[in-house]
Amino acid sequence: MNHALILPILLPLITGxxxxxxxxxxxxxxxxxxxxxxxxxxxxxxxxLGAAGGGEYRLYHAGDWPAPFGIVxxxxxxxxxxxxxxxxxxxxxxxxxxxxxxRRGAHFHALFQFQLAGLNGAFLxxxxxxxxxxxxxxxxxxxxxxxxxxxxxxxxxxxxxxIINLVGSALFLIALGTLYGLTGTLNMADLALEVxxxxxxxxxxxxxASMVLLVVFGIKAAILPLLFWLPRAYSAASAPVAALFAIMxxxxxxxxxxxxxxxxxxxxxxxxxxxWQWLWPLALATLALGGVGVLGSDxxxxxxxxxxxxxxxxxxxxxxxxxxxxxxxxxxYLIHSTGMAAAFFLLADLMGQQxxxxxxxxxxxxxxxxxxxxxxxxxxxxxxxVGLPPFGGFVSKAWILQASAGEPRGLWLWGVLLAAALLTxxxxxxxxxxxxWRPGPAAESRPLDRGCLxxxxxxxxxxxxxxxxxxxxxxxxxxxxxxxxxxxxxxAAMLPETLALAEEVSP
Numbered sequence: 001m002n003h004a005l006i007l008p009i010l011l012p013l014i015t016g017x018x019x020x021x022x023x024x025x026x027x028x029x030x031x032x033x034x035x036x037x038x039x040x041x042x043x044x045x046x047x048x049l050g051a052a053g054g055g056e057y058r059l060y061h062a063g064d065w066p067a068p069f070g071i072v073x074x075x076x077x078x079x080x081x082x083x084x085x086x087x088x089x090x091x092x093x094x095x096x097x098x099x100x101x102x103r104r105g106a107h108f109h110a111l112f113q114f115q116l117a118g119l120n121g122a123f124l125x126x127x128x129x130x131x132x133x134x135x136x137x138x139x140x141x142x143x144x145x146x147x148x149x150x151x152x153x154x155x156x157x158x159x160x161x162x163i164i165n166l167v168g169s170a171l172f173l174i175a176l177g178t179l180y181g182l183t184g185t186l187n188m189a190d191l192a193l194e195v196x197x198x199x200x201x202x203x204x205x206x207x208x209a210s211m212v213l214l215v216v217f218g219i220k221a222a223i224l225p226l227l228f229w230l231p232r233a234y235s236a237a238s239a240p241v242a243a244l245f246a247i248m249x250x251x252x253x254x255x256x257x258x259x260x261x262x263x264x265x266x267x268x269x270x271x272x273x274x275x276w277q278w279l280w281p282l283a284l285a286t287l288a289l290g291g292v293g294v295l296g297s298d299x300x301x302x303x304x305x306x307x308x309x310x311x312x313x314x315x316x317x318x319x320x321x322x323x324x325x326x327x328x329x330x331x332x333y334l335i336h337s338t339g340m341a342a343a344f345f346l347l348a349d350l351m352g353q354q355x356x357x358x359x360x361x362x363x364x365x366x367x368x369x370x371x372x373x374x375x376x377x378x379x380x381x382x383x384x385x386v387g388l389p390p391f392g393g394f395v396s397k398a399w400i401l402q403a404s405a406g407e408p409r410g411l412w413l414w415g416v417l418l419a420a421a422l423l424t425x426x427x428x429x430x431x432x433x434x435x436x437w438r439p440g441p442a443a444e445s446r447p448l449d450r451g452c453l454x455x456x457x458x459x460x461x462x463x464x465x466x467x468x469x470x471x472x473x474x475x476x477x478x479x480x481x482x483x484x485x486x487x488x489x490x491x492a493a494m495l496p497e498t499l500a501l502a503e504e505v506s507p
Contacts, residue, residue: 002058002060003060004044004047005058005059005060005073005075005124006060006062006073007040007044008041008044008045008048008083008087008120008124009073009117009120009121009124011037011040011041011044012037012038012041012113012114012116012117012120013113013114013117015033015034015037015110015113016109016110016111016112016113016114016117017110018033019033019034019107019109019110019113020107020110023106023107023110027103030109031098031102031109033109034094034098034109034112034113035091035094035095035098037113038087038090038091038094038112038113038116039091041083041086041087041090041091041116041120042084042087042088042091044083044087045080045083045084045085045086045087045088046084048075048079048080048083048084049080049081049084049476051075051080052075052076052077052079052080053077053080053476055077055479055483056493057074057075057076057489057490057493057494058074058075059072059073059074059075059126059493059494060072060073060074067126067187067189067190067494067495068185068187068189068190068494068495071125071127071130072125072126072127072187072494073124073125073126074124074125074126074490074493074494075124076480076483076490077476077479077480077483078254078257078258078331078480078483078484079123079124081331081335081476081477081480082123082250082254083120083123083124085247085250085334085335085338085339086116086119086120086123086247087116088462089243089244089246089247089338089339089342090112090116090244092243092342092455092458092459093240093241093243093244093342093346094109094112094240095451095455096239096240096243096346096452096455096456097112097238097240097241099449099451099452101149101238101239101240104148104149104150104238105147105148105149105150107144108145108148111141111144111145111148112141112145112244114137114138114140114141115138115141115142115145115244117137117138118134118135118136118137118138118139118141119134119138119247119251121133121134121137121138122134122135122138122251122254122255123251123254126187126188126189126494127186127187127188128176128179128186128187128188128191128259128263129176129186131255132169132172132173132176135169135172135220135251136169138248138251139165139169142161142245142248143158143161143162145237145241145244146158146161146233146236146237146241148237148238148241149238151236153236154236154237156232156236157229157232157233157235157236157237158233158236160229160232160233161229161233164219164226164229165219167219168215168216168219168220171212171215171216172212172213172216174212175209175210175212175213175216178205178208178209178212179191179195179206179209182194182198182202182205182206182209183195183198187494188258188259188262188263188490188494189262189490189491189493189494189495190494190495191263192262192263192264192265192266192487192491193266193491193495195263195264195266195267195271196266196267197267203271206264206271207271207274210260210264210271210272210274210275211274211275211278213259214256214260214275214278214279217252217253217255217256217259218252218282219252220248220249220251220252220255221249221250221251221252221253221256221312221316222249222252222286222308222309222312223252223279223282223283223286223312223313223316224282224285224286224289224313227286227289227309227312230249230305230308230309231293231302231305231306231309233245234301234304234305234308234345235299235301235302235304235305238349239345239346239348239349240345240346242301242304242305242345243341243342243343243345243346244342246308246338246339246341246342246345247338247342249308249311249312250315250334250338253312253315253316253319253334256279256316256319257319257327257484260272260275260276261322261484261485261487262487262490262491265487266487266488276320276322279316279319279320280317280320280321280409282316283312283313283315283316283317283319283320284313284317284412284413284416285313286309286312286313286316286317287310287313287314287317287416287417287420288313288416288419288420289309289313290306290307290308290309290310290311290312290313290420291310291416291419291420291421291422291423291424292423293305293306293309293310294306294307294310294420294423294424294427295423295424295426295427297362297427298361298362298363299348299359299360299361299362300344300347300348300351300352300360300362300431301345301348301360303344303427303428303431304341304344304345304348307337307340307341307344307385307424308337308341310420310424311333311334311337311338311341313420314330314333314337314400314417314420315330315333315334315337317413317416317417318330318333318400318403318404318413321403321404321407321409321410321413323403323407324478324481324482324485325402325403325478325481326400326403326404326407327480327481327484327485328399328403328474328477328478328480328481329396329399329400329402329403329404329477330400331477331480331481332392332395332396332399332466332473332474332477333393333396333397333399333400335392335396335466335473336384336391336392336393336395336396336463336466337393337396339392339459339462339463340381340384340385340392340393340460340463342459343381343384343456343459343460343463344381344385346452346455346456346459347374347377347378347381347456348360349452350374350377350448350449350452350453350456351368351374351378351435353446353449354368354369354370354374354446354448355367355368355369362431362434367435368435368436369446369448370448371436373448373453374436374448375432375435375436375437377453377456377457377460378431378432378435378436379432380460380464381456381460382428382429382431382432384460384463384464385424385428386421386424386425386428387421389467390464390467391463391464391466391467392463392464392466392467393463394467395466395467395470396466397417397421399474400413400417401413401414401417
């Protein structure tokens with residue numbers, strides 16, 4: 001058995017636990033341990049991309065108990081992609097936090113590692129109950145990270161965040177109990193076969209359980225009308241925490257892809273039909289609200305939070321068309337949007353530190369120090385966020401538009417997506433002109449942290465590299481989408497003895 005597959009969970013889990021036990025260690029040692037662990041995750045994410053690149057499924061049976069009875073981790077192209085994206089994002093955010101923000105509260109590095117462990121576990125697990133467990137790990141860590149540094153705004157946002165996610169956890173358990181009562185299993189591959197072979201009398205309950213799961217994952221992904229906790233929570237968090245939270249909504253999107261294409265996607269009349277039917281209009285409404293929210297934001301952090309919502313709507317609307325082409329395009333956009341949202345949160349902090357008052361609020365006209373450097377960086381980041389060439393946003397949106405052009409509902413996506421892009425362009429243009437190009441006295445420049453500046457520049461540059469590597473990335477993502485659309489291969493890898501049955505119930 002290859003034990004490397006459990007390391008993305010075990011490494012941050014052990015590091016976080018050790019940092020809690022050895023909290024009296026010098027702070028520099030704690031930083032070094034956290035950075036070393038996260039750098040190890042970057043290496044593991046790179047390994048995962050290579051290991052899954054050939055299309056093979058890699059399994060890890062905890063305790064050597066076979067599926068569906070034991071805990072199973074499974075690596076495919078999608079989970080490898082999410083592991084690598086999380087590791088790179090986490091590494092950049094932790095380096096930024098280590099410039100001083102991590103000292104504003106207790107146990108930052110331990111909590112950061114627990115957050116990464118929960119994220120990686122959610123991407124690797126092959127069992128719905130363990131998906132719930134890893135959701136709780138990452139959510140508990142995120143509660144504490146959100147409150148890191150204290151303050152009334154964070155406490156208020158944290159309370160709303162806790163309440164809505166506790167409701168989501170309760171609904172998750174109800175759905176799991178219903179599915180287990182009907183099928184006797186929560187292993188996703190085994191559950192897919194049981195759902196496809198279920199008697200007609202169980203179909204209404206199975207459909208109800210699937211819709212409850214859609215609500216749960218919709219809360220995690222922040223889809224309308226379950227998204228109103230996000231702008232306040234993300235704009236209240238410290239910059240590196242908010243940047244890491246850019247991947248949190250993608251966990252909900254990952255869960256929708258994994259569960260509704262695999263667990264509820266087999267049979268002559270798949271149970272997921274109702275979910276796709278509801279997802280389409282809700283995703284378009286989320287996309288539209290994101291565009292309006294970006295235009296109406298009163299601070300750069302709130303604007304970035306609505307950019308996250310806009311990206312969620314774009315992803316889910318594209319995914320709900322359920323074709324290999326649209327899934328591949330959505331995954332490319334997922335990489336772009338996650339990285340750029342994180343970069344914008346960090347950039348908002350850099351710019352806020354250079355203002356005498358107002359931090360990142362638009363209503364305050366205090367000038368920004370280091371106008372030339374930060375103005376140029378904001379200009380490049382704004383181009384990338386809007387989706388203009390030569391950055392990854394242009395390629396991803398062009399792919400989405402091309403993939404959806406032949407779909408009956410594609411015209412709706414074209415209209416809403418382009419309108420949201422126009423609103424985003426207006427919003428960032430207004431912000432840039434008022435902060436950097438409006439005539440007025442220059443602010444007295446405060447020391448600019450060159451390390452933080454280098455991190456944000458690197459993140460924007462990485463987005464610029466995406467088009468240069470477009471062909472191999474698009475080839476990988478196309479194969480990932482095709483793998484997602486053939487759940488029988490996943491089932492055959494998890495439960496080899498049921499291959500014949502998987503083929504028998506295939507649509």
